[in-house]
Amino acid sequence: MKKPLLALTILSLSLSSIITPIQATAALPLSVDGEQLPSLAPMLEKVTPAVVSISVEGTQVSKQRIPEQFRFFFGPEFPTEQLQERPFRGLGSGVIVNADKGYIVTNYHVINGAEKIRVKLHDGREYDAELVGGDQMSDVALLKLEKAKNLTEIKIADSDALRVGDFAVAIGNPFGLGQTVTSGIVSALGRSGLNIENFENFIQTDAAINSGNSGGALVNLKGELIGINTAILGPNGGNVGIGFAIPSNMMTNLTAQILEFGEVKRGMLGVQGGEITSELAEALGYESSKGAFVSQVVPDSAADKAGLKAGDVIVSINGKDIHSFSELRAKVATLGAGKKVSLGIIRDGKKESFDVTLGEQQNVKASADKLHEGLSGAELTNTTSSDSVQGVKVASVEKGSKAEAYQLAKGDIIIGVNRKRVKNLAEFRKVLEKQPGVLALNIQRGERTIYLVVR
Known part of the structure; x- marks a missing residue:
């Protein structure tokens, strides 16, 4: 007999203005016999x-x-x-x-x-x-907040020190009910492959997280921030004890770059590879499944200049263990361009250490929301040598967004704006800063050149 399949959906936790009624239940009080019980x-x-x-x-x-x-x-x-x-x-x-x-x-x-x-x-x-x-x-x-006084800030923990089984407490505003606290444990670390974000290295927790918790705090028993609550995995949006949070160290690196540069400048190592399977570990004579296997080193990249080779297994960054290739990718990206890091490598069964200065990802996608209101919902990137013309490429367009409404499409290459030629994001941004009103976009779409007016 076939077992029914439970459809699971990954949901962001922000809440729309429509709120459905919720049934509330309360537990019976416990007799404490005058003794003080442990409390959060x-x-x-x-x-x-x-x-x-x-x-x-x-x-x-x-x-x-x-x-x-x-x-x-x-x-x-x-x-x-x-x-x-x-x-x-x-x-x-x-x-x-x-x-x-x-x-x-x-x-x-x-x-x-x-x-x-x-x-x-x-x-x-x-x-x-x-x-x-x-x-x-x-x-x-x-x-x-410009004018707020007497605020309370949270202390930030080292999320790299987390272990599966550590207690975790989620604080947020589920369903718009007001501040709510739930508790659980760290269920897993380094979760990826969920297609929630481009760079995934989530903390998984069973602390109850629901719609409206997005951006809330996940803290340890000391009250230190270990993560930012982000998404849940559950049938029809219900909580089944599987929630995800962005690690505090990742958040700290990203916000530091936003403050310094106004954007995130992602680091790039310049390696291709994957996870270590049991078959690969046996072939390498490697006795663990942890680490990131390097199948190829990009010529003239940061990794190439530092001396990394195909066949290396990267097991640590700055002394912190790396458990998978996806974790390596996320950590390198969020550490930022120009950062000097120490990589622990297994090569031919021997441990070695390499100092690497991370390069910068030149083809980083940028949100168009801050460039022009009419472009909101589009992600833009610089073209590459494989494209037919230089310009600003539309990497993606969200459904229901203003960019889609103005008929911008994935794969479009913006080659001009308001009769001025643009060859990259920097030039595009400069034109929009000087002419923030109505945009006349000259677009290369396949073999055709078209014009779109965006307000």
Whole structure:
């Protein structure tokens, strides 16, 4: 007999403005016989003021089909669709990481497309927040409160020191109910392959996480931040004890780059490879499945200059163990370009150490949201030598976004804007800074050259 399959979905945890009724249950009180029982309350009293609720407002552009009779009267050149703007609202959570400067970390998807961001503190005070910067590929955003005083910041732990089985406490704003605390353990480390983000190295926890928890805190029993709650895996959006958080060390590296450069400059090692299977380990005479196998070293890359070779197994970065190739990729990217790192290598059964200065990923995707409102929902990147023409390539377009509504498509190459030739993202950005209004985009689409007007 075939067993029914349970469909699982991975969900971001920001919450739309529609909230369904929830049934609440309460446990019977325990008799304590006058004795004090262990409690998380003292720790939480210090930590919860550092966790905030975030509400956003914005406008989504959608296409509305025009009735056929209009085409009958006005001819085939009359457009078949028109753009329609609809307001949206969303909820999420955030964590105060610098009280003096008013910096708050949240998930990028919480504030993506927002025209207004409002932050509510634990004590009920509310403030408008400014977006300092964000990174869609790693789902991290940094906000700033300009006028808020007497804030409480959270202490940040070393997430590399986490072990499976460590206690974990999730704090956030599920379903818009207000600040809520749940507890569990660290169920797994280095989770990847979930297709939530481009660079995945998640903490998995069974602490109950639900919609609205996005950007909230995952803390240890000392009240130190170990991760930023990001997504859940469950049937029909329900919680089944599988939640994911971005490690605090990864978050710290990303926000530091946003503050320094205004964007994330990802590091690049310059190796190709994969995970170590039992067959590969046997062939290499390697007695562990941990590490990242190097199948190829890119010529003239940071790895090549440092002396790495195909067949090497990378087992550590700066003394911290590497368990998989996906973990290596995520850590190298988030450490940032120009950083000097020490790699632990197994070569021919012997341990060696290599010092490497990470290069910069030249073909990094950039969110178009901050460039122009009409381009929101598109990811842009520089073209490569394999493209037919130099310009700014559209790497992806979100469904229901303004970019899609203006008919921008994946694979388009923007070669000009407002009659000015652009060959890369830097030139494109400069033109938009000087001419922020209506855009006339000259686009290479396949073998055709077309024009799109974006407002």
